[in-house]
Structure formats: structure tokens, C-alpha cells
Amino acid sequence: EAGVTQFPSHSVIEKGQTVTLRCDPISGHDNLYWYRRVMGKEIKFLLHFVKESKQDESGMPNNRFLAERTGGTYSTLKVQPAELEDSGVYFCASSQLLVGEQYFGPGTRLTVT
């Protein structure tokens, strides 16, 4: 069984540019989560999809972040325009059950210069 995959693994962009991160969850997992770890801080929740619906987006920092999950399969997280403080590692996780183990992807390291 393939695990959660994320693309790209690294992205370096300039302040003001746009970046789109992609997450492919484990097949059949309806629940998809995005998390972020800013350097030196804890991993923080961004949002949760159940299929294509946003179940909880309470962790999204501001309206420069837009997440989508069209068709309930893969998800994208777009940052537009990127700011320096957006740098960090963005993790995606998926789970089959609403209350269950979340399986994490390798993360995307985003650097905004």
C-alpha cells in the first residue's frame, strides 16, 4: 500500500510569489489533514478535509492560504502571495476513520526568501 505522498519535497520562492503544495493521501482515506511546522516551533494543525468538504479550517493562518480537495482525492495548498513567515515544513496526513491513526507524508519544506 502506497503511503501519503507530497510534492514537491522542497520549494524555494521569493516573497510575493505563489506556491502550490500537493498531497496524495492513502487510497480510500476520506480524512485528509494539513499541518505546518515553523522552525523551532511545534507542528500545528491547519485544516481537515472529509472527502471534498472542509471539516475544520480553524488553523489556517490567513486568507493567503487556500486549500482544495476536488473530487475527494488529492489536495492542494496554495500560498498566495507568500511571506517570509510562511517558511516551514508542511505536512499532510490522512486517516481512514475519523478517530484513528493519522499517516503522515514526508512533508514539503518551503523556504520564502
Place this chain on the structure above:
Amino acid sequence: AQSVSQHNHHVILSEAASLELGCNYSYGGTVNLFWYVQYPGQHLQLLLKYFSGDPLVKGIKGFEAEFIKSKFSFNLRKPSVQWSDTAEYFCAVNAAAAGNKLTFGGGTRVLVKP
């Protein structure tokens, strides 16, 4: 709101030493508790979890954790560490009443010297 506190940011120990990592959480309701580990260059992976039942939970690679409800704690232990246990360890909680998102502690970097 939930919060999780891990007591140590960095731990250095020698092979065969015992390891205990502290984790305390703050939440008034029923929670599920997790320890995740991230080995160098690898994904976050689950070490063990507690949902209900026996508060002493055994996980992979010889790790165990004990849930002490009265202390809001879920400490991770391993009696004898190996060099391969060098990693960053994360305690996390979630609660159905709070939407099942994971709330993580700050992580503990463990370095095991051969």
C-alpha cells in the same frame, strides 16, 4: 483549547541507557494520546497510541507509554536504547469533541551515542 507540553527539548544518552520522555496535556474532556517519531530523513510515524483500556500501552521497537489521567500525563519509556533510536519524538493528543485534529508538543530530539 488543547495544549501539549514536552518537558525536554534535547536528550543525550548512551546506548543501553533507559529513556523517559515526559508529556503533559491540557484538555478537560476525553482524549486520545499518541507518540510519533521522526527518524532522520524519514516520515513521522506512529510509535504507539492510547484510546481506552489498559493505561500502559506497548508500541513498536520496545517503546511503552503510561497514561496517568490524574496527572494529565502520557510519558514515553524505553528500558534500553539503541543508537538507532536517535530521532525526534512528538507527543500528540486529539479529541473527538475538538474535531480530531492532532495537537502536538514541541518535540524532543534524542541523540543516542554509540
